[in-house]
Amino acid sequence: MIRAVIxxxxxxxxxxxxxxxxxxxxxxLCEGLSPYPVDDYRRFVGNGVDNLVKTVLAEHDTGxxxxxxxxxxxxxxxxxxxxxxxxxxxxxxxxxxxxxxxILTAVIxxxxxxxxxxxxxxxxxxxxxxxxxxxxxxxxxxxxxxxLLGAIDALSCTPDETLYVGDSDVDVRFAHAAGVRVCGxxxxxxxxxxxxxxxxxxxxxxxxxxxELIGEYDEQAKLQP
Numbered sequence: 366m367i368r369a370v371i372x373x374x375x376x377x378x379x380x381x382x383x384x385x386x387x388x389x390x391x392x393x394l395c396e397g398l399s400p401y402p403v404d405d406y407r408r409f410v411g412n413g414v415d416n417l418v419k420t421v422l423a424e425h426d427t428g429x430x431x432x433x434x435x436x437x438x439x440x441x442x443x444x445x446x447x448x449x450x451x452x453x454x455x456x457x458x459x460x461x462x463x464x465x466x467x468i469l470t471a472v473i474x475x476x477x478x479x480x481x482x483x484x485x486x487x488x489x490x491x492x493x494x495x496x497x498x499x500x501x502x503x504x505x506x507x508x509x510x511x512x513l514l515g516a517i518d519a520l521s522c523t524p525d526e527t528l529y530v531g532d533s534d535v536d537v538r539f540a541h542a543a544g545v546r547v548c549g550x551x552x553x554x555x556x557x558x559x560x561x562x563x564x565x566x567x568x569x570x571x572x573x574x575x576x577e578l579i580g581e582y583d584e585q586a587k588l589q590p
Contacts, residue, residue, distance in 0.1 A: 366586050367579045369495070369522045370463055371513065373531035374474035374481060375410055376554035378456045379488055381476075382406055383449040384442070389421055392437035398425055407554040411533045413475040413506045414438070439477070446480050452488040453552055455572035460492045462576055469520055472497040473513060475506045475535070495520055508535050510543035517543070528582070530575065534563035548578060 375381045383403055390400035401409075401421060409420045418435045419426055463470050471494055474481055478499030485497055496519060498504075504512040517527050529540035532553020537560065540547035549560030549568040560568050567578050 366526060366583050367468060367528050368526040369469040369471065369517070369520045370528050370530060370575070370579070371471045371473055371516060373529075373533075373536050374472050374476055374484070374499075376407075376532040377453075377530055377536075377550055378460075378472070379450055379452055379484060381446075381450045381484070382410070382554065384446055385410055385417075387448075388438050388442035388445060389417065389434075391441045392418075392434045393421060395437050396425075396430060396434060398422075410554065411475060411535050413500055414477055442480065447484060447487045450484060450488070453572065457489060457492070459572040459575060460489060462573075464492070466576075466579075468579070469495040469522070471495045471516055471520065473507070473516055473529075474499045476500065508538035508542060510539060513539060513543040513545060517545070525586075528579065532560075534559050537563035537565045546582070548575060 372378050375385070386401070386403040386406040389406070393400050409417055414435060418431055418438065422431060422434060460470055470492070472481065472485065476499045478501045481497050481499035485494060496516060498512060498516065500506050501512070504515060513529065517524060524544040527545050529536065529545050529547045530550060531537065531539070531547060532550050533555045537547050537549065546566045549565035551557045551560075551568060551570045557568060569575055569578065
């Protein structure tokens with residue numbers, strides 16, 4: 366039986382793309398470098414801030430420039446992380462339905478931990494997550510499974526009782542490395558083809574479909590000897 370659903374943040378329950386792109390482009394412009402179109406950031410985000418900065422700098426990457434761009438991004442994003450960020454349609458209702466069923470909800474993201482609670486509070490002020498973790502020093506970033514295993518333990522669940530929900534191949538590898546089933550979401554930054562290639566256990570088009578999937582998993586569990 367599914368007792369806990371753990372979500373990715375960016376591209377899964379929240380559309381953060383514009384705020385992320387504007388923060389990084391601001392940092393690039395401060396270095397006299399060209400910004401990228403917002404849509405390019407669909408491919409850039411998801412692997413943590415360090416990889417994001419390395420990707421946008423490309424051949425312009427130097428040790429000192431990397432530090433400056435990262436620091437500038439973090440300062441700008443700290444002030445503007447909630448300017449345009451919105452919850453995806455149907456997600457607030459999904460969270461309420463999960464709570465009504467007694468299912469724990471949580472968030473694990475590669476976004477720096479300091480930004481996660483404020484975004485969740487703005488988007489879902491009435492919802493209480495059992496835990497919400499961004500990237501922390503105590504755990505390596507996704508797809509290393511350590512944070513997910515730590516969360517499962519903190520929630521007093523098992524991998525079989527947990528479902529992870531994300532929008533990218535990183536999310537699929539993260540969940541599978543922890544022995545957890547993963548549901549991919551088509552509405553995210555990366556799209557269906559990447560999720561199929563990564564071998565997500567299920568893929569949904571709309572948030573409410575997650576409730577049906579959980580029902581199917583629970584029925585399968587009842588049939589187990």
